[in-house]
Amino acid sequence: MCLAVPMKVIEIKGDMAVVEISGLRREVGIMLLDKVKLGDWVIIHAGFAISKLTKKQARETLALFEEGHLLV
Amino acid sequence: MSKDAELNRLAGRLRSLPARPGTRIMEVCGTHTVAIRRFGIQKLLPEGVRLVSGPGCPVCVTPERFIDEAVSLARQGVAVASFGDMLRVPGSFSSLERERADGRDVRAVYSPLDALAQAEGTGKETVFLAVGFETTAPAIAAVALKAVEKKAANFSLLTALRLVPPALKALIGEIPQGDAAAQPPAGSGLAGFLLPGHVSAIIGKHAYDFLLGHGLGGVISGFEAVDIVSSLLLLLAMHEKGIYEIVNNYTRVVRDQGNEKSRGVMAEAFAVADAEWRGLGAIPASALELRPAFAGLDARRRFAIKVESAPPRLGCRCGEVLRGLVDPPACPLFSKACRPDHPLGPCMVSAEGSCSAWVTYG
Numbered sequence: 001m002c003l004a005v006p007m008k009v010i011e012i013k014g015d016m017a018v019v020e021i022s023g024l025r026r027e028v029g030i031m032l033l034d035k036v037k038l039g040d041w042v043i044i045h046a047g048f049a050i051s052k053l054t055k056k057q058a059r060e061t062l063a064l065f066e067e068g069h070l071l072v
Numbered sequence: 073m074s075k076d077a078e079l080n081r082l083a084g085r086l087r088s089l090p091a092r093p094g095t096r097i098m099e100v101c102g103t104h105t106v107a108i109r110r111f112g113i114q115k116l117l118p119e120g121v122r123l124v125s126g127p128g129c130p131v132c133v134t135p136e137r138f139i140d141e142a143v144s145l146a147r148q149g150v151a152v153a154s155f156g157d158m159l160r161v162p163g164s165f166s167s168l169e170r171e172r173a174d175g176r177d178v179r180a181v182y183s184p185l186d187a188l189a190q191a192e193g194t195g196k197e198t199v200f201l202a203v204g205f206e207t208t209a210p211a212i213a214a215v216a217l218k219a220v221e222k223k224a225a226n227f228s229l230l231t232a233l234r235l236v237p238p239a240l241k242a243l244i245g246e247i248p249q250g251d252a253a254a255q256p257p258a259g260s261g262l263a264g265f266l267l268p269g270h271v272s273a274i275i276g277k278h279a280y281d282f283l284l285g286h287g288l289g290g291v292i293s294g295f296e297a298v299d300i301v302s303s304l305l306l307l308l309a310m311h312e313k314g315i316y317e318i319v320n321n322y323t324r325v326v327r328d329q330g331n332e333k334s335r336g337v338m339a340e341a342f343a344v345a346d347a348e349w350r351g352l353g354a355i356p357a358s359a360l361e362l363r364p365a366f367a368g369l370d371a372r373r374r375f376a377i378k379v380e381s382a383p384p385r386l387g388c389r390c391g392e393v394l395r396g397l398v399d400p401p402a403c404p405l406f407s408k409a410c411r412p413d414h415p416l417g418p419c420m421v422s423a424e425g426s427c428s429a430w431v432t433y434g
Contacts, residue, residue: 001208002128002205002268003103004270004325028183029214031333032214032334045211047182047184048214050207050210050211050331053325
């Protein structure tokens with residue numbers, strides 16, 4: 001139940017943002033995180049960004065996901 | 073080094089450690105339980121080392137009475153919105169899935185935001201089932217704030233939010249627990265904790281400092297095989313050397329101080345309260361309830377919820393599984409009367425429950 005996935009912020013609209021991963025887009029809340037910026041990689045849980053990753057960290061996580069270790 | 077090579081190297085190290093009879097490590101989080109069994113990590117452990125499941129499956133620890141309350145709401149004609157994994161959980165006399173099949177308005181949503189949008193879109197009284205731990209509670213708090221801001225008059229929450237540290241405190245005897253106080257705590261004899269990654273992203277590593285006073289360490293872990301195997305290596309190394317620390321082994325996501333902003337939003341909407349846990353009993357200061365200023369969002373105040381009490385299910389040992397006292401096969405119902413396609417107890421009904429993970433992944 002505590003699964004969360006990294007997605008990239010591509011648009012900010014007030015306290016909401018559009019995030020994207022592999023072409024999949026979703027609108028999420030960003031009021032639970034400080035200073036969310038365009039291009040940030042964030043961890044999404046239940047429709048909200050709850051943690052920020054550095055780009056390198058996001059790629060590492062993504063690589064793990066892409067290698068088929070993703071839990072769904 | 074590629075991730076697979078790294079995993080093979082770490083797995084080889086874990087497998088080649090000398091035998092350590094009687095060593096038990098508790099994985100607290102249900103998402104870890106599934107990952108461990110899915111990757112087969114329990115088969116890599118050195119001889120004598122066992123992983124036992126803890127209380128970190130929200131569906132499993134939610135009292136049966138909560139499902140009964142939700143069923144009562146659905147039968148009153150209220151729209152019930154919930155994370156999908158709650159729908160199959162049997163209450164005392166029905167489940168939300170069964171109510172939906174009988175034509176009641178029960179919907180699975182991905183986010184509490186969707187439940188609020190549903191309330192706004194349909195104009196119908198809509199209750200969101202607020203279940204989860206610290207990972208999820210801030211999201212639900214943020215939606216509570218939004219509902220107040222938007223003056224959404226037909227949206228409310230039925231809460232069963234729980235906190236992880238008090239459950240661990242109860243397990244290791246740090247806080248006394250009703251009639252169980254006379255017995256040794258379930259957590260005695262543990263070698264350490266594999267700590268939940270995304271709960272820790274919110275609460276930070278110092279929320280677990282109380283473990284140190286009990287001669288217990290913990291490692292905050294991510295959910296990939298590399299994360300879990302490396303975390304177990306760290307835990308076993310700490311235990312062997314008698315070093316007790318809380319190590320953050322998921323730094324790509326978890327800040328040591330956690331997420332202060334999320335905790336602030338959570339504290340704005342919710343206050344800490346005592347609560348009953350399925351399998352663990354009553355634990356003081358272990359839940360979140362809406363603050364008085366948000367009473368208008370409290371489904372228990374808004375609706376008359378009548379619940380008949382039912383006797384506990386005979387034979388189900390989920391409570392002992394959740395405390396790491398027995399493995400699922402010790403239950404007489406396990407994989408016989410109680411199966412993933414016909415679950416009787418909460419540890420089988422949730423995909424993250426220990427019983428379900430044992431059946432599904434062996």
